[in-house]
Amino acid sequence: MNYYKTLSKEALAAEKSALESAYAAACLAKLNLDMSRGKPSEEQLDLSRGLLDELSSTSELVIDGQNAGNYGCPEGLRVARQLFGELLGVNKDQVLVSGSSSLNLMFDVLSHGFVRGMQGESPWSKQSQAHRLRWLCPAPGYDRHFALSDYFGFENVAVTMRDTGPDMDAVEDLVKDPSVKGIWCVPRFSNPTGIVYSDEVVKRFAALKPAASDFRILWDNAYCVHAFYDNAPQVANIFEYVGTKDLVYSFASTSKITFAGAGIACIAASKHDLADVMVSTGIERVCSDKISQLAHALYLPDRTRIEAHMKQIAEVLRPKFSLVEEVLSRELGPLDIAQWTHPQGGYFVSFDGERGSAKEIVKLCKDAGLQLTNAGATWPGGFDAADTNIRIAPSYPSLEELSRALDLFVLCTKLQAARAALRAL
Numbered sequence: 001m002n003y004y005k006t007l008s009k010e011a012l013a014a015e016k017s018a019l020e021s022a023y024a025a026a027c028l029a030k031l032n033l034d035m036s037r038g039k040p041s042e043e044q045l046d047l048s049r050g051l052l053d054e055l056s057s058t059s060e061l062v063i064d065g066q067n068a069g070n071y072g073c074p075e076g077l078r079v080a081r082q083l084f085g086e087l088l089g090v091n092k093d094q095v096l097v098s099g100s101s102s103l104n105l106m107f108d109v110l111s112h113g114f115v116r117g118m119q120g121e122s123p124w125s126k127q128s129q130a131h132r133l134r135w136l137c138p139a140p141g142y143d144r145h146f147a148l149s150d151y152f153g154f155e156n157v158a159v160t161m162r163d164t165g166p167d168m169d170a171v172e173d174l175v176k177d178p179s180v181k182g183i184w185c186v187p188r189f190s191n192p193t194g195i196v197y198s199d200e201v202v203k204r205f206a207a208l209k210p211a212a213s214d215f216r217i218l219w220d221n222a223y224c225v226h227a228f229y230d231n232a233p234q235v236a237n238i239f240e241y242v243g244t245k246d247l248v249y250s251f252a253s254t255s256k257i258t259f260a261g262a263g264i265a266c267i268a269a270s271k272h273d274l275a276d277v278m279v280s281t282g283i284e285r286v287c288s289d290k291i292s293q294l295a296h297a298l299y300l301p302d303r304t305r306i307e308a309h310m311k312q313i314a315e316v317l318r319p320k321f322s323l324v325e326e327v328l329s330r331e332l333g334p335l336d337i338a339q340w341t342h343p344q345g346g347y348f349v350s351f352d353g354e355r356g357s358a359k360e361i362v363k364l365c366k367d368a369g370l371q372l373t374n375a376g377a378t379w380p381g382g383f384d385a386a387d388t389n390i391r392i393a394p395s396y397p398s399l400e401e402l403s404r405a406l407d408l409f410v411l412c413t414k415l416q417a418a419r420a421a422l423r424a425l
């Protein structure tokens with residue numbers, strides 16, 4: 001039971017007044033802390049500096065018979081396709097390596113469906129003239145995914161996120177509607193909950209029978225190798241269950257392996273789906289930056305090397321996530337006013353306060369100098385009906401800054417809860 005609701009009116013007023021004083025003192029400290037986005041820290045980026053030494057003016061630019069410095073290979077260098085193929089569990093022929101951002105490639109896939117249409121189907125732009133098309137958004141989820149489907153005019157439909165993945169009963173029901181054209185998924189260390197989809201959920205996704213033949217699962221495996229522990233849960237390989245069906249576009253990038261926004265990115269899909277989307281990407285560009293692909297393939301030539309590199313990154317991230325867990329459990333656990341996730345990898349912790357608390361907590365933090373992701377951002381349209389969810393992104397601040405940020409965060413959470421309990425009397 002919410003601790004503040006167990007207090008007498010006098011005790012609660014005294015508690016609230018002590019919290020108000022602590023908050024006023026915190027405001028005077030004029031903090032300037034940022035936990036709003038899942039950015040790698042400087043310390044983490046330093047672990048990838050060796051990548052920059054891979055190439056010099058005397059480097060051989062031809063690898064496996066392909067010249068990284070010239071036009072050609074619009075599907076990407078074979079060595080880079082092989083690398084992502086290993087990460088995503090598909091044959092390299094099913095991989096397109098292009099650009100430096102997976103989000104950009106997700107945009108390309110949606111744009112392809114919108115302008116040209118999936119595999120000869122009527123383009124979504126034309127279909128949407130008759131009626132509004134819909135896109136499924138497991139929530140809480142990644143705000144930039146939701147922004148993308150919203151940008152292309154889809155009605156974003158929230159689907160409840162559980163500990164094992166999206167509510168599959170709801171998904172199976174919703175895809176009976178032919179106006180539903182796709183779903184966002186982050187199967188391992190989901191943003192922001194950090195959960196890993198269970199085998200059953202992956203199998204049910206692979207077995208989906210959507211009414212729309214141009215329905216696609218956008219399987220964003222952004223955190224496929226981003227575990228903090230050796231025994232962290234793995235996610236099943238959806239392509240093993242999907243077989244040759246045209247159902248899944250999967251994505252990954254090295255943004256959180258080497259340099260954010262300056263790495264390499266890929267799409268993996270069935271051969272037909274890959275060839276189909278490449279009709280559009282082939283209009284968009286002659287070929288993409290293969291020099292970066294070459295540098296990455298030299299620096300991290302295979303899955304074993306990537307895993308060794310990720311272990312070093314885990315050394316930087318693990319203490320930060322442990323600190324979040326420690327401070328929240330110690331300060332909020334006994335009060336029973338919030339719940340949060342306990343991810344074993346990825347970049348975020350998902351926090352749920354009492355109903356109607358998130359906006360107020362985020363504002364209190366902001367006014368005292370701590371920037372968090374906007375409350376509601378983890379829901380389609382930025383609208384969290386229960387107003388509970390806050391995304392905590394502990395990767396960027398140093399441990400010392402994080403500690404100060406967390407102290408302030410728990411103080412604001414307590415103050416909000418005490419104020420709300422008093423208002424309710």
Ligand SMILES: Cc1ncc(COP(=O)(O)O)c(C=O)c1O
Binds near residue numbers: 100142186222255
């Ligand atoms: C789930 C997810 N996908 C994609 C991205 C962005 O990836 P990229 O830098 O490859 O565009 C992020 C960044 O936070 C993310 O959390």
